[in-house]
Amino acid sequence: MGATKLPTPGINGTGLDQQSPAAGASSDPAAEMIQLLGPDGKLGTDPVFSDYAKRLDPEQLRGFYADMAKVRRFDQEATALQRQGELALWVPLTGQEAAQIGSGRATQRQDYIFPTYREHGVALTRDVDLAELLKLFRGISNGGWDPTENNFHLYTLVLAAQTLHSVGYAMGIQRDQKLAEANGSNDPKAAVVAYFGDGASSEGDVHESMVFAASYNAPVVFFCQNNHWAISVPTEVQTKVPLFNRAKGYGFPGIRVDGNDVIAVHAVTEWALEHAREGRGPVLIEAYTYRVGAHTTADDPTKYRESAEETAWRGKDPLDRLEKYLRNEGLADEAFFEQVRVDGDKLAAHVRSTTQSLQGPNFRESFAGVYAEPHPLVAEELAWFEEYSAGFEGDEEEGTGN
Incomplete structure (x- = not known):
């Protein structure tokens, strides 16, 4: 790719260098995308992000591979468990491992993460x-x-709601850090990462969160995993411009990165987090990746996309x-890859x-937790459900109201 000039705070009063490829206007993904591997x-090389990549040692690179392989094996097992009736639903991540491991490993312990419902790889990096x-x-x-044990918030099933939560949390961090600095504290500064998908980018919550983040210069990194399909709706229906370009309208940097390149994702996220922690405000990262499997185990992607598309993206497997x-550079041998397989099976x-x-x-406890106080409608629904469940052998027992 061509020369990369990072967005520089303060240019033209917008905090964004309008000539930067990170602010680009091209509709060609390859022309404006940060890729190292x-x-x-x-x-390959990049005038800015290669310096970040050089910070990685062979052990960290092997760790990236082990993490990605482990979470893929976990994804396979969870999918099998759902198919066997052990889970009500599952949300696969296969294909998006580099976006999640690269970004998750770029965070520091004091940072706080707001996931959606597919960030299993990020959860791994936070030791959940x-x-x-x-x-x-x-x-x-x-x-x-x-969530307080690992600074990894609970999954958010309501689309895009976590982006508002993340900005509010970041604004709280911002104020806490100012108070701490006034009292002479030297504790490391923290930032927030908000994960969401290309489909969620069409929600008003994302727009509102970016308005507040820009207005208050909040230390938050918006991390959009553009996996090309919002269930059955393709990205080109979601937006007529590259998603990362939207940041320009709010006055903060937007960067598109090859989401299947774990080294580039780590470098870009590390830069963005430094930018946020240093008080320079928010950043939008668009990780250009692909959901290889179904949106959830209730979805059939063969109904809305061609197999040739999936095949093409499998050729870009992270x-x-x-x-x-690792093999070409002599950084890992067969014993390493075999151990990764063994560890994946153990997980x-x-x-x-x-x-x-x-x-x-226990379905009675579930009904009791709907409201703080008893409610006649809930009591009526519980009575109906108990009668219904009694019609199935064994369902009259406590804890079997599935």
């Missing part, structure tokens, strides 16, 4: 037990984990390209055994 496994994610999809928990690089076994040991939800 190509599908052929060869590492992946088996905990399945409590929500099994229907036995309203969350599944304590794991394959990093494996090629899958842990997830399966943990899920199968979980007790079914």
Whole structure:
């Protein structure tokens, strides 16, 4: 790709260099996209982001591969569990591993993450037990984990709602840090990352969150995983301009990165987080990637997209390209890849055994948790459900009201 000039705060009073490829106007993804590691496994250069890539040592690169392979194996196991009736629903991430691992590994412990419902790879980077994610999809928990333990918020199923939450949280961090600095604190500064998809970008919540983030110079990185399909609606129906260009309208930097290139994603996210922590305001990252599988296990992508498209994107697989690089550079041997496979199977076994040991939800408790106080309509619905459940053998027992 051509020379990359990063957005510079203060230019023309907008905080955005209008000549920067990161602010670009071209509709050609390749012409404006940051890429370091190509599908052929060869590492290219970039005048800015290569410096960030040079910070990575071989152990970190192997760690990226292990993380991506592990979360893909987890995704396969969770999909199988749903097909076998152990989960009510599952949201696959296959194809988006580099976008999630690269960005997640760029965060620091003090940063706070607001995910949607597909950020299983980011959860891994924040040391969340992946088996905990399945409590929500099994229907036995309203969350599944304590978000304060890992600064990783609960999944948000309401489309784009987390973007507003993230900006409010970032504004709170901003004020807390000013107070701390006034009191002489030298604690490391924090930023917030808000994940959302290309479909969610059409929600008003995203627009409103970016207005507030820009107005208050909030330390938040908006991370859009453009996986090309908002369920059955393609990106070109969602927007007539590249999504990262929308940042220009709010007055902060927007950058498109090859979302299947874990090295470039890590570099761009690391830069964006530094930008936010230093008080320069928000950044929008568009990770240009692809959802290889279904939107959820309730979806059939063969109804709305061609198999040739999927085949083309499989040729850009994030794991394959990093494996090629590691092998070509002599940074990993066969023993390493075999160990990664073993570790993935161990994780899958842990997830399966943990899920199968979980007790079914107690539907009476679920009804009791709708309102703080008893409600006649809920009581009526509970009575109907109890009568209905009694018609199935075994469903009269406590905790089996599925």
